Amino acid sequence: MQHFLTTESLSKDQLTNILDTAESFTNVDGGTVKKIPLLRGKTIVNLFFEASTRTRTTFELAAKRLSADVLNINISSSATVKGESLLDTLRNLEAMHVDMFIIRHQDSGAAEFLSRHISPHISVINAGDGRHAHPTQAMLDMYTIRKMKGSFDNLKVAIVGDLLHSRVARSQIHALKTLGAKEIRIIAPRTLLPARIESLGVKVFHKMEAGLKDVDVIVMLRLQKERMQGALLPSEHEYFNLFGLTQERVALADNDVIVMHPGPINRGVEISSEVADGPQSVILQQVSYSIAVRMAIMSMLAGHQP
Amino acid sequence: MNINVDELISSLTSQTQELINTLGTDQPLMIGIHTGGIWIAERLHSALNLEKPMGILDISFYRDDFSRLGLNPQVKPSKIPLDITDEHIILVDDVLHTGRTVRAALNELFDYGRPASVHLAVLVDRGGRELPVAAQVAGKTIDLPPHQHVKLSGPKPLKLEVITTS
Numbered sequence: 001m002q003h004f005l006t007t008e009s010l011s012k013d014q015l016t017n018i019l020d021t022a023e024s025f026t027n028v029d030g031g032t033v034k035k036i037p038l039l040r041g042k043t044i045v046n047l048f049f050e051a052s053t054r055t056r057t058t059f060e061l062a063a064k065r066l067s068a069d070v071l072n073i074n075i076s077s078s079a080t081v082k083g084e085s086l087l088d089t090l091r092n093l094e095a096m097h098v099d100m101f102i103i104r105h106q107d108s109g110a111a112e113f114l115s116r117h118i119s120p121h122i123s124v125i126n127a128g129d130g131r132h133a134h135p136t137q138a139m140l141d142m143y144t145i146r147k148m149k150g151s152f153d154n155l156k157v158a159i160v161g162d163l164l165h166s167r168v169a170r171s172q173i174h175a176l177k178t179l180g181a182k183e184i185r186i187i188a189p190r191t192l193l194p195a196r197i198e199s200l201g202v203k204v205f206h207k208m209e210a211g212l213k214d215v216d217v218i219v220m221l222r223l224q225k226e227r228m229q230g231a232l233l234p235s236e237h238e239y240f241n242l243f244g245l246t247q248e249r250v251a252l253a254d255n256d257v258i259v260m261h262p263g264p265i266n267r268g269v270e271i272s273s274e275v276a277d278g279p280q281s282v283i284l285q286q287v288s289y290s291i292a293v294r295m296a297i298m299s300m301l302a303g304h305q306p
Numbered sequence: 307m308n309i310n311v312d313e314l315i316s317s318l319t320s321q322t323q324e325l326i327n328t329l330g331t332d333q334p335l336m337i338g339i340h341t342g343g344i345w346i347a348e349r350l351h352s353a354l355n356l357e358k359p360m361g362i363l364d365i366s367f368y369r370d371d372f373s374r375l376g377l378n379p380q381v382k383p384s385k386i387p388l389d390i391t392d393e394h395i396i397l398v399d400d401v402l403h404t405g406r407t408v409r410a411a412l413n414e415l416f417d418y419g420r421p422a423s424v425h426l427a428v429l430v431d432r433g434g435r436e437l438p439v440a441a442q443v444a445g446k447t448i449d450l451p452p453h454q455h456v457k458l459s460g461p462k463p464l465k466l467e468v469i470t471t472s
Contacts, residue, residue, distance in 0.1 A: 024366075024381035036367040037413070038377070303376030 001305060003115045003124040004297050006133040007175040015142065015178055017305075021296035022143050025065075026289070038299050039068035042099040046072045047089075048127070049105045054263050054287055055127050055137070059102050062294035071098070086110070087117060094119055100301065101125070108132035108167075123301040131167055131227075137262050138171035140293040142179060144286050145217055148258050152176070158185040158211055158253075159202075161221035161243060161270050164192045165228070168262045169221055173200050187211035189243065191232040208243060212252045220245055220261040220271050236269050245271045250280055258282045311464040314429055314445030315346065319353045321443040322396065322427050326354070329423065334394040337361035339411050340382055342400030342458040346429050349464075350398060359387040363397075368410035384414065391419035400458040402428040405439030430456050430466065 007015070044063045048056050056072065063070045073093075086105075093101070100123045103111050108130030115124040128134040142152075149155060157176055159169050163186055176184050177200075184202045186193070198204060205211030212218065223239065233239050250257060259271075259280045267273045276283060326334055335358050338347025344362055351360045366381040397411060408426060415424065431444040434452060450456065450468065459465045 020380070021377060024383065035417075038367050038372060299377055303372055305376040 001301055002120075003111075003126075004135060004301060005111050005115060005124065005126045007135045007138050007171045007178070008133070010178065012178050012180070015139070015175060018139055018293070018296055018300065019143050019146055021300060022139075022289070022293040025292040025295045035065055035067060037067045039063065039066040039302055042068045042302060043097065044068045044070050044100045044102065044298070045093055045098050046070065046127075047075070047093070047101055047103045048073070049075045049103075049110075050128065052104055052127070054290070055104065055134075058287065058290040059125075059127065059136075059294050062291045062298060065291065066295055066299060068100075068298075086114070090114060090118065094122065098122060100298065102127050104128040106130055125297065125301070128167055131165055131170075133171045134167040134262075135171045135175075136290075136294055136297060137168050138175045139297065140286060140290040141168075141172055141219065141260060141262070142175050143289050143293050144260060144282055145258075147285075147289065148282060149216060152179040152181045155181045155217060156183040156185065156215045156254075157181050157217040157219065158187055158205075158215040159219045159221065160187040160208070160211070160245065162192045162223050163188045163197060163221065164194050164232075165224040166221045169219075170200075172219065173202060177201055185211050185215065187243070189233070189239075208245075208249050209252060212249055215253045216257060218245065218250070218253060218257060218259045220259065220265075222262070222264060223266055223269050240269055240272075243270065244268070245275050247272065247274050247278065250275055250278075260286060263287070309430075309446065309466040309468075311429070311458075311466050314466070315349050315353075315464075318346070318427060318429060318443060318445040319350055321445075322350055323354060325396070325425060325427070325443055329394045329425075331394050333357050334396050334425075335361060335388070335390065335421075336396045336398060337363055337386070337411075337415070339397065339399040339407060340364040340366075340384075342429075342460070343398045345458070345461045345464060346400055346427075347398035348461075350427070361386045361390075363411050363414055365407060365410040365414055368414045370406060370410065386418050389419055390415065390421045392422045395421045395424045396427055397424055398427050400429045401456045402426070402431045402439070402441050402444070403434050403456075405435045405437035408439045409437055429458065432456050 046056055060070050102125045104127040110129045111124055111126035126135055163169050186202045187205045257280055261283045265271055265276055336347050336351050338344035347360055362385045364382045364384050366378050426441045427443045428441045429445045431441050431447045433449045453471050455469050457467050457469050
């Protein structure tokens with residue numbers, strides 16, 4: 001792999017390889033040796049055109065654990081606000097002999113655009129582009145699911161909420177399908193569903209009570225108010241009444257269900273505090289695992305692995 | 307060419323015992339290098355009745371050919387059972403060739419602490435060094451040309467062969 005842009009084009013072997021490699025970094029993360037010299041001398045740039053806490057900081061931590069030098073470029077305080085184009089920003093950073101770009105951008109396809117215009121020795125990791133993809137988040141979710149459930153065979157997974165704006169959900173669906181999950185369900189109001197989502201091979205539900213029955217994994221999505229234009233929802237309160245995850249609704253799922261959320265969570269909007277902080281929630285484990293998964297992806301790109 | 311592993315291990319065991327007698331401690335810390343070194347270290351550890359638990363090093367993260375060869379996805383975590391500071395360490399590997407594995411192992415080891423001393427015991431020293439590294443004890447020393455390799459397979463039974471590559 002030269003770039004990591006989406007989970008869509010990757011084979012089962014490639015995805016499994018990422019999860020296995022992440023496994024070997026988990027001990028580095030939790031064990032005595034905190035830092036390894038794998039990417040010493042490499043320069044990695046975090047190029048974030050959109051707000052992010054978890055993704056940017058865990059990428060930074062992961063790069064530092066691998067001994068790379070990390071540059072964080074905050075676009076709101078950079079020359080972009082003075083009118084510099086994405087490509088010009090890129091050319092200037094390239095001139096500083098950067099080895100890897102981690103990019104988040106509000107436009108779908110931005111990471112791919114970058115990868116096509118960059119010098120051949122530089123790797124690009126997509127840290128979220130518009131509504132398109134967020135593949136490293138999907139991989140850390142897959143890692144969390146495998147860690148908690150052992151394997152993907154026989155798993156029923158429900159993805160709940162704002163599918164329309166969710167790049168995370170799209171990347172998750174592709175990864176879950178490739179890794180062989182038994183059933184992928186989507187639970188959302190009609191206004192928050194992209195057209196023809198069934199073509200991705202998912203079952204669509206419009207009622208929580210029906211969709212959550214017997215599932216092994218519940219993935220909650222954040223209501224992306226900042227991306228909403230027009231009246232997609234009557235009110236947050238009504239959304240919570242119909243699609244919020246409460247303890248009563250969790251009880252409809254399998255006894256050993258795990259509850260995931262890519263964060264940031266909106267308490268009382270898509271998930272109740274009781275569930276978010278409850279025993280089934282693995283939301284904070286997702287954050288911890290994200291460092292190992294991002295270390296794995298970065299080192300696999302730097303090592304030019306298939 | 308097949309080599310009798312058990313004979314080499316018994317020779318290695320008595321030589322390692324002699325080495326320990328010179329260390330000023332009768333309880334060194336034995337650390338095997340993944341994978342073949344661990345098999346040899348396990349045999350030595352039990353033959354010498356060492357009390358301290360054995361350590362395991364996987365040096366994949368410390369290799370110097372990472373940017374050419376990439377990462378082995380089956381990296382096993384290193385396990386160092388106790389604080390190595392001021393310990394006398396006997397590092398064990400199956401085959402000593404270029405010395406680069408030992409270099410990587412020393413680098414990783416020193417991320418854990420400052421040992422009192424580190425000695426190297428290998429089953430076979432086949433020559434061909436690219437770094438100033440030497441084994442204090444070796445079960446067998448042979449001089450092989452670059453296109454021949456010594457390969458240990460195991461763990462049960464341990465088998466040592468010389469393979470010729472083109």
